Amino acid sequence: MIEDIAVGSLPRALQRFAECHPNVALELTVTESTVLSEKLSQGQLDVAIGDPALIRGEPILTWRLPLRWVAARGFVLPEEGPLPLVTFDGVCTWRHKMIEALKGGGRPWRTVLTSASLSSIQSMIEAGLGIAVLLDLNIRANTMRVLGTEEGLPPAPVIELGLFAADHQGLSSRPVSALWAFLSEELQAQALATGRAA
Template sequence: MVDSILKANRAYFDLDLLRALVMVADCGSFTAAAARLHSTQSTISQKLRRLEELAGHRLLDRGVRDVRPTDIGETVLGYARRMLSLNEQLGEVLSGSGAATVIRLGVPEDFAAGRTTRVLAEFSRLHTRVKLEVSSGLSRALAEGYERGELDLILVKQRRGSREAVACWPEPMCWVDSASSPAYALEPVPLVAFPPRGMYREDMIDAIEGLGRRWRISFTSSSLGGIQSAVCDGLGISLLPARAVSSGHVVLGADSGLPTIDGIELALLHRPSADPEAKALAALLIEMLAQDGAPG
């Protein structure tokens, strides 16, 4: 009799429901979680409602812009992660193979080679069961992908203090012209820029207009290499990170009248709930960036 009562009152938590909770908490939204789980938003919502019924508590605070776990939700999340991890470990033992942890890293194009790849290679040698998926692109696109839950760890350029980050570093900027075919004296001033909504574009336009000069966009590219080459070949001036200045450029100093742009920073972001391996990779990237503040 007692045994039957205990069985009737005992909640059995389906791993599928716990996985939905973890994904929503990590992504911060039902839409992103549904995409990650190859499901629909309504299905994820139903799973969360069922889990809350089983738990007898509200597990998530559903805000206007994001979804956050409640205090009891944080407790359930801790158990959910351990249960899912144990389930994966059991599967690995029974199958005789180890499933790799996947870390999806996003970096700007100018950080997709050089010292960054050497750090990633070092990390892979130390963490043989981790699979790295590295994407490069414009910082705005990387940040949007991170917010949608498509990336786990990102290094982006942003307005100083615009996002809370694990670590930040100032990004010194330089106005550059061609060393062989300077264009700054031309009217209107030709500008080599990233596409609309790209970093630095608005700064360039505001600065030129602030000098009372006319301007035109002479060349647009989403590639840093394309921007660098266009300036070298005399297509116009541009605003670039100091570490992106090449021998084919000349830096326009204070005598040009152009203002100093000092409101840009590099920011490294990951979620507090990130896997230990993702945090270990972040620590290596922080060490790399701290050495001189502007690696490439």
């Protein structure tokens, strides 16, 4: 799965799986969607959660989740000049959507930092280096604040996640089917909590 999901609500799903299947060892791969797609097509993964635009095949389930503009609690947006952006590195449709939103709102921007690591992005936001878009479950409420139209920002983009299986026969395996069900429930709960279930 992608890192943004792995560090969010999914540990609960994995805990439930471990309780129901104590004799099954899980191997979790946390990487970007393009790598997940390759591993899934090569049969190295049973289940994958990532960006449907970057994973080959049809997702079994999809969710739409809103991103939020976030900054450090004490960060002051510049009134003039470009917005300082903290963005994800690599192949990232979120970054493209973030930049398109800013262009649509006529807001100039410049990238001050890129990283492939979510924790690094969070740390840079907390350090006050710039603003970024994050999922609700990755916003650290004690050190970050959500920005909106009152700060002159356009609406933040919405992203889509998909749940993929290596093949439909793989879902007939009892442990894989149980893991798929737990992961689905947690992702759907997250989508419903933000009002964006697909």
